Amino acid sequence: MLIDRNLRQYTTRDTASIQEVAQLIAQKKGRIALVVDQNGVLLGTISNGDLIRWLGAGSPRGSQTTALSIANRVFKSVGPDDSRDRIAALLEDVLYVPILDARGRLEAVARHRVAAEGVVLDNRRIARDAPVFTIAEIGNNHNGSLELALRLIDAAADAGADCAKFQMRDMETLYGGASDGRGASENLGTEYVLDLLARYQLSTDDLFRCFDHSRKRGLVPLCTPWDESSMEKLDRYGLPAFKIASADFTNHGFLKSLGSLGKPLICSTGMTTEQEIRQSADLLQRCGAPYVLLHCNSTYPAPFRDVNLSYLRRLEQIGQCTVGYSGHERDIFVSIAAVSLGARVIEKHLTFDRGMEGNDHRISLLPDEFARMVEGIRQVEDAVGSDAPRRISQGEMMNRVTLAKSVFANVDIKAGQVIEESMLEVRSPGRGLQPNRKLELIGKRLTRTVRSGTPFFASDLDGRATRQGDGKRSYRFHRPWGLPVRHHDYAKLLDASAPDFVEFHLSYRDLELEDEHFFSGRQPLNLVVHAPELFAGDHVLDLCSPDEAYRQHSVREMRRVIAKTHSLRRYFETSGPTGIVTNVGGFSLDRPLTPSERQQRRETLKRSLAELDTADVEIWPQTMPPYPWHFGGQRFHNLFVEAEEIDVLCSELKLGLCFDISHSKLACNLLKHSFEDFTTIVGRHTRHLHVADAAGMDGEGLQIGEGEIDFKSFYRRLDQIAPQASFLPEIWQGHENDGEGFWIALDRLQQSVTPPT
Numbered sequence: 001m002l003i004d005r006n007l008r009q010y011t012t013r014d015t016a017s018i019q020e021v022a023q024l025i026a027q028k029k030g031r032i033a034l035v036v037d038q039n040g041v042l043l044g045t046i047s048n049g050d051l052i053r054w055l056g057a058g059s060p061r062g063s064q065t066t067a068l069s070i071a072n073r074v075f076k077s078v079g080p081d082d083s084r085d086r087i088a089a090l091l092e093d094v095l096y097v098p099i100l101d102a103r104g105r106l107e108a109v110a111r112h113r114v115a116a117e118g119v120v121l122d123n124r125r126i127a128r129d130a131p132v133f134t135i136a137e138i139g140n141n142h143n144g145s146l147e148l149a150l151r152l153i154d155a156a157a158d159a160g161a162d163c164a165k166f167q168m169r170d171m172e173t174l175y176g177g178a179s180d181g182r183g184a185s186e187n188l189g190t191e192y193v194l195d196l197l198a199r200y201q202l203s204t205d206d207l208f209r210c211f212d213h214s215r216k217r218g219l220v221p222l223c224t225p226w227d228e229s230s231m232e233k234l235d236r237y238g239l240p241a242f243k244i245a246s247a248d249f250t251n252h253g254f255l256k257s258l259g260s261l262g263k264p265l266i267c268s269t270g271m272t273t274e275q276e277i278r279q280s281a282d283l284l285q286r287c288g289a290p291y292v293l294l295h296c297n298s299t300y301p302a303p304f305r306d307v308n309l310s311y312l313r314r315l316e317q318i319g320q321c322t323v324g325y326s327g328h329e330r331d332i333f334v335s336i337a338a339v340s341l342g343a344r345v346i347e348k349h350l351t352f353d354r355g356m357e358g359n360d361h362r363i364s365l366l367p368d369e370f371a372r373m374v375e376g377i378r379q380v381e382d383a384v385g386s387d388a389p390r391r392i393s394q395g396e397m398m399n400r401v402t403l404a405k406s407v408f409a410n411v412d413i414k415a416g417q418v419i420e421e422s423m424l425e426v427r428s429p430g431r432g433l434q435p436n437r438k439l440e441l442i443g444k445r446l447t448r449t450v451r452s453g454t455p456f457f458a459s460d461l462d463g464r465a466t467r468q469g470d471g472k473r474s475y476r477f478h479r480p481w482g483l484p485v486r487h488h489d490y491a492k493l494l495d496a497s498a499p500d501f502v503e504f505h506l507s508y509r510d511l512e513l514e515d516e517h518f519f520s521g522r523q524p525l526n527l528v529v530h531a532p533e534l535f536a537g538d539h540v541l542d543l544c545s546p547d548e549a550y551r552q553h554s555v556r557e558m559r560r561v562i563a564k565t566h567s568l569r570r571y572f573e574t575s576g577p578t579g580i581v582t583n584v585g586g587f588s589l590d591r592p593l594t595p596s597e598r599q600q601r602r603e604t605l606k607r608s609l610a611e612l613d614t615a616d617v618e619i620w621p622q623t624m625p626p627y628p629w630h631f632g633g634q635r636f637h638n639l640f641v642e643a644e645e646i647d648v649l650c651s652e653l654k655l656g657l658c659f660d661i662s663h664s665k666l667a668c669n670l671l672k673h674s675f676e677d678f679t680t681i682v683g684r685h686t687r688h689l690h691v692a693d694a695a696g697m698d699g700e701g702l703q704i705g706e707g708e709i710d711f712k713s714f715y716r717r718l719d720q721i722a723p724q725a726s727f728l729p730e731i732w733q734g735h736e737n738d739g740e741g742f743w744i745a746l747d748r749l750q751q752s753v754t755p756p757t
């Protein structure tokens with residue numbers, strides 16, 4: 001059972017429209033709306049079944065209907081003093097039991113607990129599918145000094161912690177006569193702890209100051225109450241949750257008191273038997289308390305061999321809840337490993353000096369160690385993934401092309417011929433059919449001619465191979481369309497279709513090609529150029545580089561690209577300046593750049609662009625994904641990713657843009673921005689489009705219809721903002737097998753986005 005005091009997700013006003021009620025029920029994935037008046041008095045309930053019945057009855061009075069008019073006015077409820085057993089009995093018949101105060105106001109909702117939902121504190125969700133919540137346990141490491149406590153909070157925030165945690169004790173309640181610190185009748189260990197605690201308490205006011213300061217630094221303040229009097233003070237202060245120390249996990253009376261407050265409980269389970277953990281978890285469930293269990297070994301430092309991280313999985317099963325780890329061992333590695341075993345909360349002590357007086361200092365992390373641990377946690381939580389079937393990432397796919405092998409013909413084979421084993425060989429690169437499919441090819445009759453030294457493709461197996469000899473493919477789009485070409489496949493692709501323009505994708509070696517060998521006279525189509533990203537000597541173009549020598553190198557390479565563009569222009573029907581699609585740089589290797597670093601990169605870009613002679617050409621920066629695959633490895637991209645920034649840069653520098661919709665969809669996915677709004681903002685600057693589908697955070701260049709983009713609505717929007725912008729399909733590996741991927745993309749686009757004529 002869960003007693004949920006987070007009421008917003010259940011309640012709707014009596015005057016709300018049916019649409020609002022439906023939205024509430026749908027959005028919160030709940031099955032009920034509780035109808036309240038302006039004072040929060042519960043007037044009735046509406047289930048999704050009630051909504052469906054209302055629709056089935058022809059929606060009497062239609063849009064005039066209010067929530068109250070269709071609500072069930074007779075419902076089961078309980079008062080705050082009703083026993084948990086009574087609520088549990090009611091929950092056998094209904095899904096939700098409202099808990100009302102004496103005046104009928106909704107106080108909480110009792111319902112069945114769902115283990116996977118986790119807990120929410122200060123808008124932070126702690127759950128299996130949420131980011132790891134890191135707690136910097138300051139505990140008593142302030143040694144009674146407010147000034148030190150505040151500095152530790154700052155250090156926790158700077159180290160990237162999510163929470164600063166303290167401990168509060170009412171020494172008199174807790175230790176009675178021994179609270180003066182002398183505790184002479186206690187055993188030696190207790191006497192020592194008592195003495196420390198008595199000397200190193202912060203006053204209640206000082207602790208509250210620490211909580212205020214934590215909030216100011218963006219941290220969730222938490223505190224472990226060690227007694228009921230402290231619990232009441234912390235509740236009154238308004239802490240969003242309570243931490244429960246291992247020492248109190250078998251203290252059923254205290255657990256019940258904490259559970260009755262309706263706030264999430266983060267409970268450590270050190271020093272307890274499995275039987276005791278089961279009992280306490282059972283008790284928390286009966287209380288209806290939202291809770292998380294932390295695996296813990298309560299020794300200081302804990303020997304690594306006693307930590308038993310594998311218990312995390314068992315704890316998750318026993319507690320039927322989200323789990324975490326409160327670590328008392330040395331160093332940072334065990335806590336990072338705990339994340340890979342399912343921990344979603346990591347608590348570690350923090351100090352400035354392990355030599356200070358007090359038990360906890362010597363097992364605490366220093367601020368730079370804590371920061372390194374948080375960094376490790378973030379890396380591991382990103383890397384853990386799932387046990388779903390293996391998927392090849394986009395970067396691996398790129399590397400598979402260059403590093404792996406495929407099946408090639410070692411003789412010319414004509415269409416209609418049957419393939420024999422002796423005609424095949426396995427070699428690099430891996431552009432075509434993987435070697436494990438070689439046997440499937442043997443005995444197949446080819447539907448196309450395959451020249452010696454060229455690879456086979458999957459379409460050779462199912463007879464779908466590219467049509468040959470049946471004339472040029474023709475497409476009709478209401479904006480100029482083109483094809484990405486290289487010097488070596490230009491003639492072949494042009495043979496197969498009649499685009500309005502071609503976009504030359506240049507490698508740095510192509511800059512040295514003699515263009516006259518490739519074109520016989522002037523070509524009746526327009527030209528766009530795509531600048532290389534990689535240049536000789538592993539130089540990745542970066543016009544924004546803070547390294548001046550590197551930046552100047554990039555400017556020199558860009559000048560060569562411009563010169564090449566002028567050379568190509570001689571062979572094409574160019575009307576106006578030629579666009580050069582460019583990834584202008586601004587990437588980083590280990591982390592995204594900070595806003596001020598980004599600002600510096602923007603200024604540097606302005607400088608670099610001003611150093612280029614752009615007569616008869618236009619540099620079109622390309623919109624970028626947040627995690628571009630640079631030659632099969634991942635980087636962070638920082639410029640031309642966010643709509644507002646692109647808008648400002650393009651306006652200031654009067655730049656036209658190549659809107660790569662696959663890249664930008666990924667950026668919107670990561671930043672949780674609307675792709676529609678992005679299109680509206682950057683559409684104003686768009687001269688040219690790279691079109692491909694996209695999925696997730698880094699699935700770029702996908703075939704049309706195989707990702708998440710709604711092309712129909714995208715083109716509809718863009719037609720109003722940038723009707724003249726040219727486009728081409730930039731499908732990954734689209735040029736293989738005589739441009740098979742491009743033709744599929746163009747066919748699909750024609751079907752879905754061309755308005756009827």
Ligand SMILES: C=C(OP(=O)(O)O)C(=O)O
Nearest residue numbers: 167224243245246268326
């Ligand atoms: C002592 C505490 O917790 P743990 O048992 O995790 O060390 C605490 O929260 O104050």
